[in-house]
Amino acid sequence: MAKAKQKEQKSFFPFIKWFWILFGSGILLAVLIFLLASWGAFGDMPTFEHLENPNTNLATEIISADGETLGKLYLDDNRTPVAYEDLPQNLVDALVATEDARYYDHAGIDARGTIRAFAYLGTKGGASTISQQLSRQLFVGVRSKNIFSAITQKIKEWVIATRLERNYTKQEIIAMYLNIYDFLNNADGIRSASRIYFGKEPKDLRTEESAVLVGMLKNSSYFNPIRRPELVKNRRNTVLGQMAKYDYITEKEKDSLQNLEMDINFSPESHREGLATYFRMYTQSWLNKWVRDNPKPDGEKYNIYMDGLKIFTTIDSRMQKNAEEAVEMHMKNLQAEFFHQNTPKRNPTAPFLDLTKGAIDTIMRSGMRTSPRWRSMAREGKSAEEIEKSFHEKTEMTVFDWNSDSYEKDTIMTPLDSIRYYKTFLRTAMMSMEPQTGHVKAWVGGVDYKHFQYDNVYQGARQAGSTFKPFVYAAAIDQLRYSPCDSLPDNQYCIEPLKHGNPEAWCPKNSDGKYSGKNLTLKNALANSVNTVTAQLIDKVGPGSVVAIAKDMGITREILEVPAIALGTPDMNVYEMVGAYGTFANQGVYVKPVMVTRIEDKNGTVLYEYVPETKDVLSKDVAYAVVNLMEGVTQGGSGTRLRHTFAKEQRVYKDVVTGYPYELTNPIAGKTGTTQNQSDGWFMGMVPNLVTGVWVGGDNRSVHFRSLSYGQGASMALPIWALYMKKNYENEELDVSKEAFEAPEEMTINVDCTKVLKEFKEETDTEDDLDDDIGF
Structure with a gap:
């Protein structure tokens, strides 16, 4: 009996022996395959350094002063990484529940899932863990259709996944995976996807929104919310079902969320759309110059489309939005009137x-x-x-x-x-700046960047008209110690031939061709753009002195030193004019406009910090006297419509009521400007902590209104400034000043012209809204 039992055990021993031989061989084979894969037998494997620093393209991000993303610069990948701490928990839960339920229990390979996949040949789900999917996205690539290649790719995924698990925490792997995935429609990574599909940052995603994005991870081309909303909704509901299955949400919550409609807020991020498009393109040009002069430590140039730079700007997204809305509101109405006046019947050569x-x-x-x-x-x-x-x-x-x-x-x-x-379309430009710091708060280079890509803020330059006159008055006050209360006669005035380099006599006319024959204070003369008074002032100080002051205030373009510049013949752009006017508001100190304050690389290392460029140009009392002069423009001159509830005459065109419902009561200094034939309309407006310039005109000087009624600066440009400021004042957080301009402690120039103005008002009506033509 014992011998029989012993014989039976002996006969069974070979099976046990071969079982362990095969089992051990399988393990050794698996180890060998892993070793071969890690040695590169199945293709190149990423190095340790590559694992530590995956090679992904990161878009450059342009950030506003209030922390909002204005836009991005990228070629193919619109990717901005998000840290795990900035991901909502509902997004992480949805990802784990749907893609890798045992994520926190394995080291890169889910053995249970792998065995199930082999046993059922993938019919009951795959076995790719989140780590494996990340390794495929980063290093392996699209799965081959060749069986042998597909198997070797899978082995490489396993090896890389285990390496990733050793090098990174579970949280870091989740963040990397969500940051690397292409969600389609230029939505590279979770941050772009969240902004493009829902118009919000990832941290603000609701559970049902997170479920949409996690559902897209299966195949973003197939589950495309824009092209296949019903399919995506069903996939979203599957994700919500998985979240309930693994107790991340309750059954009641699942039912409630599955009944919700998808609230897709498609906000494409392209270079030609979105907020501050003209400013972003200026920044791109500025960055191209910066990278040429500032190479990396190893001598290579930064790539502004792939290196993930962060560009911190001075633009305030709220003020930028106000500016764009003001431009849109006014230009749409102004264009309607322009079309009305330039029909083929009224103007056969229109526009x-x-x-x-x-x-x-x-x-x-x-x-x-x-x-x-x-x-x-x-x-x-x-x-x-x-x-x-x-x-x-x-x-x-x-x-x-x-x-x-x-x-x-x-x-x-x-x-x-x-x-x-x-x-036929009128163009515009607008820039707004804080004079004390030079920080540019808003920049609108045209009505629509997609169709009008010429930036009239910086690229454009047009005749300045009467907005140049404050430079003449500043020179007279600075050199001759004139006061806003001093007066000069409004008579025809001629500058004799050859004087100041003029080849012949120059006798400018007023805009209406008339002369009152009365003495006008400088304050009233500037308020009503009286050309004869300005001509007398430039004759007294000389064109050279005026040009010198303009240059000291940041005007870089060439200005001929001839008397006619007094009436605004030089071409200027809005950028330089705003910077120059900032000198008056900043008590005589010029601060060069600044748009970029800091640049950081993708790791947060500071690569550039702005150093202010300033210059003392005028004394405080001279600067304040000029500001006082320009306050007269809005108190009794061409800018008084800022104070109106509605204009005396209103016109209704296409159900649009044009009027001036601004009712601004705070101290405002400003100057309107209109060039010959109404080709250009300007308004420069200032409050103590904000200087804003606006220009409106046609693409060609021959495109313009026929009359001053619509063609003057007070009609074309001033309304944009007024609408913009009203919107700014509605948001108290912007802290735009309503206070008076600060007078110097030792004011040596008399600016109290109450008595003189009272006498003048008894003799003439100063409520007209006439501006001037430039004179030749």
């Missing part, structure tokens, strides 16, 4: 005025040769004749249209007709 056919043909030909279409076809080797012929062939295109909800419409026209079409 141009007072031009011959030959002159119009010259403008159109210039428009063709400077167009993107011409440049693109020229690069392709097309001849000038071929290119010009294409401008006469009708084609489908999308053009700007104020009357469409999206401000775009699809149409068919020739490229040449589209050039003429775009000439």
Whole structure:
């Protein structure tokens, strides 16, 4: 019996032996495969340094002074990483419940899930852990259709996943995975996805919103919220079901959330859309220059599209929004009136005025040769004749249209007709700056960057009109110690030939061609843009003195030293004019406008910090006297409509009531400006801690209103300033001043002109809103 039992055990021993041999061999084979994979037998493996610093492209982020993202610079990857601490718990829970329920219990490979996947050939779910999915995203790539390649890729995933688990915490792996994933529609990473699909930061995502984004992780191209909303909603509900299954939410919460409609707030992040587009493009240009002069420690240049730089700017997103809304509100109405006045019946050469056919043909030909279409076809080797012929062939295109909800419409026209079409639109520029620091708070370079990419704040330069006159008055007060209360006669005044470099006599006229013959205070003369008084002042101080002051106040462009500059013949841009006017508000100290205060790399290392550039130009009492002069513009001159409830005359056009419901009662200094033929309208407005300049005009000087009624600066530009300031005052957090300008403790110049003005008001009406033409 014993022998039989012993014989039976002996016969069973080979099976046990072979079992352990096979089992051990399997383990050794698995170890060998892992070793071979780690040694690169199945393809290159990431180095330890690469694991520590995965090579991902990070977009440069442009950040406002109040901490909002204005936009990003990127080529292919719109990715800005988010730390785990900034992810909402509901997002993490949804991810783990859906993609890797045992995430916190394994070291990169889920053995149970792997066995199930092999046993059921993947029909009951895959076995890829979050760590494995991250390794595939970072280092392995798209799964091959070749079986052998797919198996070796899977082995590499396992190896890399275990390495990632050794190098990073569970929290860091989750953050990396969500930051690396492409959610489609330029939504690279969870932060871009959250902003693009829901218009918010990740930390603000609600549970049902997090479920949408986690659902997209299965296949973002297939589960696309924009193209397949119903499919995505079903997938969202599956994620919510998984969250309930693993007790992250209750069954009641699941039922409630699954019944909600998807609240997609699609906000695409592109270079041509969003807030502060013109400013962002200026910043891009500024950065390109900065990287050329500031290489990395190893000598390489920073890549502004891939290195994840953070650009901290002075722009206040709230004030920028107010500025853009003010521009949109006024320009839409002003354009409607311009179209009303320039119908083919009223103006056969619309939109141009007072031009011959030959002159119009010259403008159109210039428009063709400077167009993107011409440049693109020229690069392709097309001849000038071929290119010009294409401008006469009708084609489908999308053009700007104020009357469409999206401000775009699809149409068919020739490229040449589209050039003429775009000439009909008035352009604008606006910049707002804190004079004490030079910090630019708002920047609007046009009405719509997508269709009008020329930045009129910085690139554009147009005749300044009467907004140049304060420089003349400043020179007179500084050198001759004039007071705003001093007076000069309003008579025809001529500067003799050859004086001040003028080749012939110069006798400027007032805007209405009349002379009152009375003595006018400087305050009243500036308020009503009396050209004869300004001519007398520049004759006394000389054009050279005026140019010197303008240069000291930041005007860099060439200015001819001739008397005619007194009436605004020089071309200026809004950027320099705002900086110069800031000198008056800042008690005579010029502070160069600044837009970028700091640059950091992706690790938070500071690469650049702005150092203010300042210059003492005027004494405090001279600067205050000029401010006092300009306060007269809004008290009894061309800027008095800022104080109106509504204008005396209102016009209703297309259900739009035009008037002036501004009712601003606080101290305001400013100056309107209008150039010859109403080609340019300006308004420079100041309160103690904010200086803002606005320009409005056509693309060509021949595009303008016929009369001063609509064509003057007080009608074209001033309303934008007023609407902007009203919006600013509605938000007390912006702390825009309503106080009086601070007078110097030792004021040596008399600015109290009450008695003189009272006498003057008895003789003339100062409520007219007339501005001036520039005189020649």
